[in-house]
Amino acid sequence: MSEIVLQAGTLWWREITRFARQRSRLVGAFLQPLVFWALLGAGLKASFRPSGMPGDINYMQYFYPGVIILVLLFTAIFATISTVEDRKEGFLQGVLVAPIARSTVVLGQALGGTTLALLQGIIFLVLAPLAGIHLNLAAIVVSAGMMAIIAFALTSIGLLIAWRIESTQGFHAIMNLILIPIWLLSGAFFPSSGVPAWLYWPMRVNPLSYGMIALRRGLYLAEPVSFCSLSAFRWAVLISIGFAIAMFAAATRVANRSTSV
């Protein structure tokens, strides 16, 4: 057990150290969603009012938690790209011939990606007042907790893909075909109320939608508005945890079977 902690811990430490030494990654994962939010949020605010939302939530406010998840998604993707590069460059080979279980390797990678995503997400919380959202301690703690769960799930999806494919080019294609649509259909960009049925059901079964629900509610803990009932919130948290565990298990399974190193 302590060996797993030591091994996963050193892989985690390495992810963080690398990240800190590559400033462009930090800037990229943070600035891109910020630009999205500023341009899309401000641009759409004038024309659209999100339907089915309580109070006088404007689009800038509606989009804010969606952008936080985009920050998590981008950071998770960058962490995953580094896994593809590790395989290509040979670093991973050195890890795989060590007396370490593949599941421990994946755990270290997933925790590294999660930590980076969480850090960026928390930095993004600083912008909450700009969105007109007042945060108290409870809101910060619950939001951070949800971010951690969502980031772990997203990083695991990324690893699931990274352990299967050969090149970063392939990863970009998959990212645009799978990861971005999952985000678009999570309620991050537009609410599910009022959309046609062919969009409604994908949004209902999308596990990330529940992370979105829970995070949105967490962010507004200090505000009088409420987006969902407490029991719906509990369910959303449980589904998100289940989703994260399932994705991690799937990534471990793929890593165990991978021989193309």
Place this chain on the structure above:
Amino acid sequence: MSAVAPITRTVTRDAASAIEADGLSFSYGERKALSNVSFAIARGEVFGFLGPNGGGKTTLFKLLSTLIPLQSGRARVLGSDLAGDTKTIRRKMGVVFQHPSVDGKLTVLENLQHHGRLYGITGSNLKERANSMLDSLGLTARADDLVETLSGGMRRRVELAKAMLHQPELLLLDEPSTGLDPMARREFFGHLEQLSRRDSVTIVLTTHHMEEAERCDRIAMLHQGQLVACAAPLELKSQVGGDVVVIHTAAPELLQRKLLQQLKLKSAVVDGTLRIERPRGHELIRELVDTFGAEIESVSFGKPTLEDVFVHLTGHRFDISGDARNE
């Protein structure tokens, strides 16, 4: 976690083999990379697998280093079954890959620390071992530099320091001198030999450099996935009959027939040249030039090299560019 105490080993060449392989075969889909390869490597030996690219070296290396699972055949590494007990083997084995496995964004020392923790080594034990490896490989002054700022030769030494950090009994190296100039290559091999002597580590490497193979205690030659020879370099060279005379000519087949008819000389056509192996080859040259002077472009003569052994055994030139798939 088990903190491994420093072990003091004596240089022994006991009977127990470091590696015993029996009938190893491996295919990538339709393509057979290894067929029925068997060999035994003694503890304390410096053993080289020599062969052109595509000969099966890298596949064999991946099998022995536990990167890919056995398909058929059996192997025991350091007394453990390669098919079943990879974890025990991994603890006792150090691996240096052809491609760098150190992280360029970490410092030399950080790379070693990271590696040590993967092997369950921590605290003062880790510190001591890292310092001792840095010291013996002449890296102490660069310990806090990012690996990406080091020269190619130094990076290779970091790889070696990393692979030896957990005090393995067996060191496995795949084309260890890839990307090194001849000078750095000799230096690297010197470090290897020093480690082999000091820590009595069994060293198994793959190479396509003849000079590297020459420095091994024994070598095995791989050609098209098959083991064509396995012996000490001198012994292999003695298999070639005496000297090697190579004739460059426009029509090798024609000259081959004439040699047989007029001089009763057996020769082989290899890659557009005519090769003759025989003792006292220098005496032959005059006769050749006198008789066939018009047809001969050039004649060379030499003591057999490992390359000649390879040609002798396979009838193929040792082509290092060769088939580069899977390399």
